Amino acid sequence: MPGKITGVNKTSLWQAWKEVRAELRHATVRDVLDFLDYDVDPNIWIQRLLRQVNAGTYEPQAPLRFTLAKSGGFKRRLTVPAVPDVVLFRAAANFVHKKARKHQQPHVYYRREDLKQAADAAAAAAQNDLQRLASLYRFTSSKSFRQWKNYEQYRRQLILKKLHRYIVITDITNFFDSVLHSEVSNAFRNYPVPSRLIGLLFFLLERLAIRSDYSDSPRIGLPVDEFECSRTIANLVLFPHDRRMTDLVGQGAYVRWMDDQVIGVRSRAEGLKVIAAVGASLSNLYLTANAKKTKVLSLGEARIHFHLEINAKLDALERAISSGTKTKKALARELSRVWRSALRVEGKGEWEKVEKRVYRLAGLTGAKFLRRRAFRNLLDTPTLTERIADYMRSSGPSIEYLRFVKRVIKHKEQIHDDVELILTESLLRVETRGRMAQMIARMALQLLMQVAGSKKNSAFAVPACLLILRFGDRRCKRYLKGCLREGRNVRHSQLLRSAAICFATYGRREFGEVKRAAAIMLNNPLALMVRMVRRIQSLGQIPDRFRNRLALRKDSVRGRNYLDMRTFVAARLIALNRKKAVRNWLSQWAAKSKKSGISAFDRRLVEKVVK
Numbered sequence: 001m002p003g004k005i006t007g008v009n010k011t012s013l014w015q016a017w018k019e020v021r022a023e024l025r026h027a028t029v030r031d032v033l034d035f036l037d038y039d040v041d042p043n044i045w046i047q048r049l050l051r052q053v054n055a056g057t058y059e060p061q062a063p064l065r066f067t068l069a070k071s072g073g074f075k076r077r078l079t080v081p082a083v084p085d086v087v088l089f090r091a092a093a094n095f096v097h098k099k100a101r102k103h104q105q106p107h108v109y110y111r112r113e114d115l116k117q118a119a120d121a122a123a124a125a126a127q128n129d130l131q132r133l134a135s136l137y138r139f140t141s142s143k144s145f146r147q148w149k150n151y152e153q154y155r156r157q158l159i160l161k162k163l164h165r166y167i168v169i170t171d172i173t174n175f176f177d178s179v180l181h182s183e184v185s186n187a188f189r190n191y192p193v194p195s196r197l198i199g200l201l202f203f204l205l206e207r208l209a210i211r212s213d214y215s216d217s218p219r220i221g222l223p224v225d226e227f228e229c230s231r232t233i234a235n236l237v238l239f240p241h242d243r244r245m246t247d248l249v250g251q252g253a254y255v256r257w258m259d260d261q262v263i264g265v266r267s268r269a270e271g272l273k274v275i276a277a278v279g280a281s282l283s284n285l286y287l288t289a290n291a292k293k294t295k296v297l298s299l300g301e302a303r304i305h306f307h308l309e310i311n312a313k314l315d316a317l318e319r320a321i322s323s324g325t326k327t328k329k330a331l332a333r334e335l336s337r338v339w340r341s342a343l344r345v346e347g348k349g350e351w352e353k354v355e356k357r358v359y360r361l362a363g364l365t366g367a368k369f370l371r372r373r374a375f376r377n378l379l380d381t382p383t384l385t386e387r388i389a390d391y392m393r394s395s396g397p398s399i400e401y402l403r404f405v406k407r408v409i410k411h412k413e414q415i416h417d418d419v420e421l422i423l424t425e426s427l428l429r430v431e432t433r434g435r436m437a438q439m440i441a442r443m444a445l446q447l448l449m450q451v452a453g454s455k456k457n458s459a460f461a462v463p464a465c466l467l468i469l470r471f472g473d474r475r476c477k478r479y480l481k482g483c484l485r486e487g488r489n490v491r492h493s494q495l496l497r498s499a500a501i502c503f504a505t506y507g508r509r510e511f512g513e514v515k516r517a518a519a520i521m522l523n524n525p526l527a528l529m530v531r532m533v534r535r536i537q538s539l540g541q542i543p544d545r546f547r548n549r550l551a552l553r554k555d556s557v558r559g560r561n562y563l564d565m566r567t568f569v570a571a572r573l574i575a576l577n578r579k580k581a582v583r584n585w586l587s588q589w590a591a592k593s594k595k596s597g598i599s600a601f602d603r604r605l606v607e608k609v610v611k
Helices: 010-024 044-053 085-103 112-136 142-158 181-189 195-208 230-235 239-249 268-283 299-305 310-324 328-345 349-363 372-381 382-394 400-412 417-429 437-450 459-472 474-488 490-504 507-517 529-535 544-549 565-574 579-592 600-610
Strands: 063-067 077-080 166-170 253-259 258-265 295-298 553-555 560-564
Touching: 010 085, 010 490, 044 085, 063 382, 063 459, 085 230, 085 239, 112 142, 142 299, 142 310, 166 268, 166 299, 166 544, 181 507, 230 239, 230 382, 239 253, 239 258, 239 268, 239 529, 258 268, 258 600, 268 295, 295 299, 299 310, 299 507, 310 328, 310 349, 310 553, 328 349, 328 529, 372 382, 372 400, 382 400, 400 417, 400 437, 417 459, 437 459, 437 474, 437 490, 459 474, 459 490, 474 490, 474 560, 490 507, 490 529, 490 565, 507 529, 529 565, 544 565, 565 579, 565 600, 579 600
Parallel strands: none
Antiparallel strands: 063 077, 166 258, 166 295, 253 258, 553 560
16 A cells, blocks of 8 residues: 655655765766756655655656776666656665664775775774884884885775785675576564565666666666665675675684775685685675686785775875975976886786876876876776876877877777767866867857757766856857757757756746747756746845855866866856856855965866856
8 A cells, every 4th residue: 555665755755866866977878967946946856756656656767878998898887867766776776784784794885985995994993003013113124114005005995994814805706697586585583673674675676777678677686876875775685695794714813895805814825725715605695706806815915906006106205295295396396206116016916006096186287297108098997088088188289189089089999988078078067268279169069959860868968058158159159048948859858948947047038938949848857947946036136055056176187176167157147147146155165265266277167157
């Protein structure tokens, strides 16, 4: 019978929305406004969602699918549910995990924030231990001093407290794609979770799962999302495996980060026995350990695999950058020396993590020595795209970066949609005017034409419209207006939404044209957008949730604040409200933003908001 579902209520949905909203800025596929429309009247849609769930009439919308690059040319499919669906999924998953959490082993992590906190705490504990030991014993050689530094990194990278002679590392083959729904159901039986909530979770999994058109559900696999929903469910499935492993080796010798596992043992022979036990334990869940990545490492081999010495040097460089005691030139020279020593073990172990750190530090110090290898590096390791793009953008002229982006996109070995999307998004951080701005605007127009012609994924419409708004002239503005006619075709709804929002930010007259276009459309995806802007125009003051939306972001590579284009669009929509209190708040926001160390280019954008 229809009725309330324990765990799904107004409070849990509000909390889930806050968590999802905080992660929208970091998603691979972003909306043109980071879904500001859901913050205009959140009570309305949350109450509507709750009524539908309680009445049994709730139906999820069809999610967006987008492919992400993996190593070796492989791809995985990302699932991007609609906001109400991901909020409901997150709320239900949070409730289940809260009920099951007491059964979680001490060093099991599935959220990046929890893992980072554990790593920082382990490193801090290692420093305290070593300071105490240093006061009792004198280091007699440089080798003993290096071992002291390695212990801190050992704790940070592995979290294990005890120094184990051998380390077993392993993970699970195609974990998310291999989880059986029956095993998810078995996991739920162990915890006090209401049956209707479990039914709702499986209803969501069925609707969001990847399957062929009009085929039966395979009842296997969890959708890969970026909002910790499937991670939470998958984490619960492995609880019986965690318990078996800690019974075998002890809680202090077992660490799991999602499906990656680190186990401390006394000998290589014991390590082989543990590997056999891991395989047997996972087989009970119909999962398979990744044989290629499973290894028994001695301490010396673990030092190389986890690059303990290199990470220690990079940590020291980060502290030097933060302190500001050395010039950028001196820091760049030091980074170059660290990089040359790192190249001796290139490609071994967790090399990709080292590369990510070095690219970021090279951007902060203005080092040039990675520019020659960046192009080949990106093609060989597409998962480094965002970090390499940030480095190339910040370490050279804008025209060179534009050539770099075009060269990568046109290369025959570039087969990944997310690589092209990340590079296109990165152009929103370029600061240029004149001829180069026109070149970027033309690229954006071509991209919009490809989306309209169904030659590109609809996700590309968002950065293309934002690029036109950032770099385009009046002719580009007219093209945005022309896109409003594409609303007759359902396939172009995302293009229509992005173009309409960007066009409306030019002023009240342009918003009037959007309203007229919405009025004559039969299949009308513009209605919600028009209602959102009308609601913004009626606000008497700026809600606190909007204030957070307009906060500047921090460029981790250039080390300064910048104005995100989604923030710019949101501010321009708010500027359509002519009420005195709102205009005064925007003026104060603009004045504060211009004093926050942003570039001259961003200051001009801020001035466009309040002109």
